[in-house]
Amino acid sequence: MTAIFSDEYFMQMALNEARIAYDKGEIPVGAVIVSADNRILAKSHNLTELLNDVTAHAEIQAISAAANFLGSKYLKNCTLFVTLEPCQMCAGALYWSQITRIVYGAEDPKRGFKTMGGQIHPKTQINGGILKEKCSSLIKSFFEKKR
Amino acid sequence: MTAIFSDEYFMQMALNEARIAYDKGEIPVGAVIVSADNRILAKSHNLTELLNDVTAHAEIQAISAAANFLGSKYLKNCTLFVTLEPCQMCAGALYWSQITRIVYGAEDPKRGFKTMGGQIHPKTQINGGILKEKCSSLIKSFFEKKR
Numbered sequence: 001m002t003a004i005f006s007d008e009y010f011m012q013m014a015l016n017e018a019r020i021a022y023d024k025g026e027i028p029v030g031a032v033i034v035s036a037d038n039r040i041l042a043k044s045h046n047l048t049e050l051l052n053d054v055t056a057h058a059e060i061q062a063i064s065a066a067a068n069f070l071g072s073k074y075l076k077n078c079t080l081f082v083t084l085e086p087c088q089m090c091a092g093a094l095y096w097s098q099i100t101r102i103v104y105g106a107e108d109p110k111r112g113f114k115t116m117g118g119q120i121h122p123k124t125q126i127n128g129g130i131l132k133e134k135c136s137s138l139i140k141s142f143f144e145k146k147r
Numbered sequence: 148m149t150a151i152f153s154d155e156y157f158m159q160m161a162l163n164e165a166r167i168a169y170d171k172g173e174i175p176v177g178a179v180i181v182s183a184d185n186r187i188l189a190k191s192h193n194l195t196e197l198l199n200d201v202t203a204h205a206e207i208q209a210i211s212a213a214a215n216f217l218g219s220k221y222l223k224n225c226t227l228f229v230t231l232e233p234c235q236m237c238a239g240a241l242y243w244s245q246i247t248r249i250v251y252g253a254e255d256p257k258r259g260f261k262t263m264g265g266q267i268h269p270k271t272q273i274n275g276g277i278l279k280e281k282c283s284s285l286i287k288s289f290f291e292k293k294r
Contacts, residue, residue, distance in 0.1 A: 052220045053211050054243035055202070064200050073199045088265045089239025095263075096201035096236065116242075117264035118235045 005038045010081040011130045018083045021045035029084045031058035033066040036077040041066040059090035075099040083135040088118035102126045105135030157228040158277045165230045168192035176231045178205035180213040183224040188213040206237035222246040230282040235265035249273045252282030
């Protein structure tokens with residue numbers, strides 16, 4: 001069983017968001033932003049196809065929503081959980097937000113920020129690989145269905 | 148005199164947007180997206196302070212607005228004019244948009260994508276330095292006033 005408020009607990013919530021994206025025909029990536037006292041500040045999923053907007057990644061929406069909720073553009077003492085390693089655009093947005101921690105699921109060796117060369121803020125901790133098999137198999141299954 | 152539809156002509160339009168940002172107390176950066184037949188698809192300026200949102204850079208807003216106007220997330224045959232070298236977030240968004248051309252004014256040696264390590268799409272042409280003195284002196288004057 002998954003312990004409440006563990007990284008796996010919140011990543012499972014992000015995976016639920018990714019499944020909503022899957023059902024809408026979107027590349028299945030989901031995100032959740034959580035405060036230090038374990039409040040959910042934002043939940044989102046990729047909507048680039050439905051919105052015709054390359055900026056509508058799960059992370060960008062979650063950052064905007066959490067900042068709006070907090071009334072502050074800095075996401076201090078917050079953690080982002082996202083099912084896929086952020087791209088350089090999202091890494092850049094997370095950089096500006098000075099978010100305290102980033103936890104991602106699957107690696108993205110093609111378009112992830114580590115490959116593309118983006119940077120996260122020196123104040124930000126980052127951990128990858130949480131529920132990575134579940135996160136990556138959802139994406140694989142999406143692209144297999146597309147073929 | 149500035150020739151109509153030249154790079155300087157559209158950069159002057161982006162500078163007018165930057166001045167609107169300046170008057171709102173925002174770091175003065177402006178952007179314009181133009182189609183191949185010289186139609187203005189989007190005009191925008193930085194709104195990160197007013198919107199409490201680190202993603203509200205001029206470029207991100209212009210990309211979303213132009214894609215919404217075109218009904219396509221790909222900005223093919225479009226040119227972005229922006230008064231400051233894009234950051235890694237905006238370079239990432241421009242990468243995904245596959246925009247045909249990027250024209251920027253002043254360099255950003257601290258937070259520009261060339262320093263931070265971001266990439267633009269191999270299909271995208273990029274030119275810097277158009278009206279760079281005007282673009283950078285507006286930003287300098289903003290920070291001098293702040294002190």
